[in-house]
Amino acid sequence: MKSKYDLIVVGTGFASSFFLKKFLEKSDSRVRVLVLERGHFKTHQERLQQARNHYYQENPLHTPSSSFINKNPKKEWVFENNFGGGSNCWTGNTPRFMPNDFRMQRVYGVGKDWPLSYDELEPYYCEAEEIMSVAGPAQTPYPKSQPYPLPAHQLSRVDKVLAQHYGVLHFSQPSARASVAVGKRGVCCTSAVCRVCPVNAKFTIENSLQYLYEDPRVTLLYEAQVIGVDLSGTLARGVYYIYKGKEETVQGEVLVLGANAIFNAHILLNSGDTHPMTGKNICEQVGINVILHLNGLDHVGGSSVISGNGYFMYDGAHRKDYAGCLVEVNNGPYIRNEFGKWRQLVKLRLVFEDLPDSQNLVYPSQDKRKPVVDYQDHSPYVKRAIERLEKDITEKLSVLPIERIIIGKRTLATEYHICSTTSMGASFTEGVIDKHLIHHQYRNVFVLGSGAFPTVSPANPTLTLSALSLMAADKALSS
Numbered sequence: 201m202k203s204k205y206d207l208i209v210v211g212t213g214f215a216s217s218f219f220l221k222k223f224l225e226k227s228d229s230r231v232r233v234l235v236l237e238r239g240h241f242k243t244h245q246e247r248l249q250q251a252r253n254h255y256y257q258e259n260p261l262h263t264p265s266s267s268f269i270n271k272n273p274k275k276e277w278v279f280e281n282n283f284g285g286g287s288n289c290w291t292g293n294t295p296r297f298m299p300n301d302f303r304m305q306r307v308y309g310v311g312k313d314w315p316l317s318y319d320e321l322e323p324y325y326c327e328a329e330e331i332m333s334v335a336g337p338a339q340t341p342y343p344k345s346q347p348y349p350l351p352a353h354q355l356s357r358v359d360k361v362l363a364q365h366y367g368v369l370h371f372s373q374p375s376a377r378a379s380v381a382v383g384k385r386g387v388c389c390t391s392a393v394c395r396v397c398p399v400n401a402k403f404t405i406e407n408s409l410q411y412l413y414e415d416p417r418v419t420l421l422y423e424a425q426v427i428g429v430d431l432s433g434t435l436a437r438g439v440y441y442i443y444k445g446k447e448e449t450v451q452g453e454v455l456v457l458g459a460n461a462i463f464n465a466h467i468l469l470n471s472g473d474t475h476p477m478t479g480k481n482i483c484e485q486v487g488i489n490v491i492l493h494l495n496g497l498d499h500v501g502g503s504s505v506i507s508g509n510g511y512f513m514y515d516g517a518h519r520k521d522y523a524g525c526l527v528e529v530n531n532g533p534y535i536r537n538e539f540g541k542w543r544q545l546v547k548l549r550l551v552f553e554d555l556p557d558s559q560n561l562v563y564p565s566q567d568k569r570k571p572v573v574d575y576q577d578h579s580p581y582v583k584r585a586i587e588r589l590e591k592d593i594t595e596k597l598s599v600l601p602i603e604r605i606i607i608g609k610r611t612l613a614t615e616y617h618i619c620s621t622t623s624m625g626a627s628f629t630e631g632v633i634d635k636h637l638i639h640h641q642y643r644n645v646f647v648l649g650s651g652a653f654p655t656v657s658p659a660n661p662t663l664t665l666s667a668l669s670l671m672a673a674d675k676a677l678s679s
């Protein structure tokens with residue numbers, strides 16, 4: 201190992217890998233990059249072996265609860281600390297945000313505007329979709345300058361009824377679950393155990409971008425947990441990390457934090473970052489399950505685990521008063537326990553946006569390796585949407601032959617999408633980082649990932665955070 205690198209990257213998840221990809225493409229053979237990853241590398245085969253027998257029990261790979269202190273155990277935060285991060289256990293849903301998600305304050309008078317527009321990010325959305333080989337339809341509710349790389353997954357019969365009624369607002373879910381074999385990935389066959397896909401159909405860093413870490417310009421160190429950045433004046437000089445139980449330091453010209461929204465904030469706070477918003481506003485979407493018993497309509501025919509995305513409760517004037525909602529049509533093997541009606545059931549997941557709130561915090565503990573997550577509550581904005589849920593779905597889904605609606609008794613403990621702890625803003629007073637993910641105070645520190653999101657849209661975040669990483673590296677190397 202060298203004592204100084206041109207670039208130090210923390211983590212090997214989506215945020216870091218998409219940044220690194222663009223960085224290596226635009227750099228010459230002389231650059232030297234150090235990647236520090238706190239976890240291990242596990243092959244797909246090893247994961248399959250491990251997943252066997254305990255899929256529905258606690259999987260130690262996916263629940264690293266020992267890595268942070270959770271002050272509110274009713275609210276869970278789930279991620280994976282290993283090579284590839286959340287790509288190992290994600291489901292692969294990759295819808296885009298809507299243009300209004302970037303301008304919530306201007307259009308609806310709630311939340312904050314992003315310092316960038318949908319149009320600025322659009323070319324990088326296309327690039328991220330190419331890299332993940334996303335399967336998606338020709339028509340989408342958001343504008344697209346290029347078609348999806350792979351053909352769309354098939355809609356189920358229930359989706360077809362909704363699509364007939366709602367047109368482009370109910371569409372085949374864009375997903376990084378392959379619809380035709382691509383690279384090392386097989387075709388998604390709706391086995392619905394995506395946390396470890398048996399046929400390797402979903403995009404992971406391991407099956408599609410591992411080559412980045414074999415590039416001769418890159419040195420990758422495992423079991424190296426970064427605990428701080430050496431900050432001074434307007435620049436950072438390097439990072440502190442714990443390797444095999446010992447604290448080490450290494451210097452770098454440019455630092456890239458891709459450790460997720462909890463740990464990026466923690467690393468900055470451990471280092472003395474005094475930006476008033478660092479670690480504040482931890483937030484994610486709020487989900488609730490709804491089951492519909494249908495009369496004479498079988499829920500069959502979809503070709504992936506979530507077959508349809510409904511955007512018909514997502515964007516619109518209601519967002520002035522209450523949260524927008526994405527409706528996911530779950531195509532898992534659910535059976536209704538009534539003779540002759542086995543498949544006349546559909547499970548929906550309603551995913552609501554939430555508004556970040558500064559009472560929800562990440563902060564350091566006595567143990568330099570473990571942040572505290574102190575989450576108080578969801579916002580009144582999302583609670584208002586959930587209060588009126590029964591009325592709204594009765595009306596919006598009346599196009600289906602519904603016998604019975606069963607709404608989950610409580611909201612789900614997590615949506616798996618940790619956001620907003622290092623939010624972006626146009627100036628230092630408006631955000632921790634700028635629109636190219638550079639810290640407003642420390643101008644050689646990139647802070648990647650969904651911690652950057654000033655607002656949390658109903659759509660899944662990973663495609664957007666990956667596009668932001670591509671844009672950040674592209675802009676940095678263009679100037």
Ligand SMILES: Cc1cc2nc3c(=O)[nH]c(=O)nc-3n(C[C@H](O)[C@H](O)[C@H](O)COP(=O)(O)OP(=O)(O)OC[C@H]3O[C@@H](n4cnc5c(N)ncnc54)[C@H](O)[C@@H]3O)c2cc1C
Binds near residue numbers: 649
């Ligand atoms: C079960 C599940 C299902 C999901 N499904 C979807 C989905 O369908 N669609 C979607 O959009 N999103 C989904 N997500 C969310 C998605 O996984 C995250 O948005 C995404 O992984 C975030 O990417 P990231 O690179 O910012 O962070 P991560 O993927 O969490 O990567 C962080 C990396 O940093 C490393 N690291 C952490 N701390 C340190 C440190 N101190 N020092 C060194 N290395 C460190 C980690 O080991 C890891 O490699 C899902 C998540 C889960 C858990």
Ligand code: SF4
Binds near residue numbers: 387395400401504
């Ligand atoms: S639905 Fe099945 S085949 Fe498709 S990604 Fe999930 S686990 Fe893999």
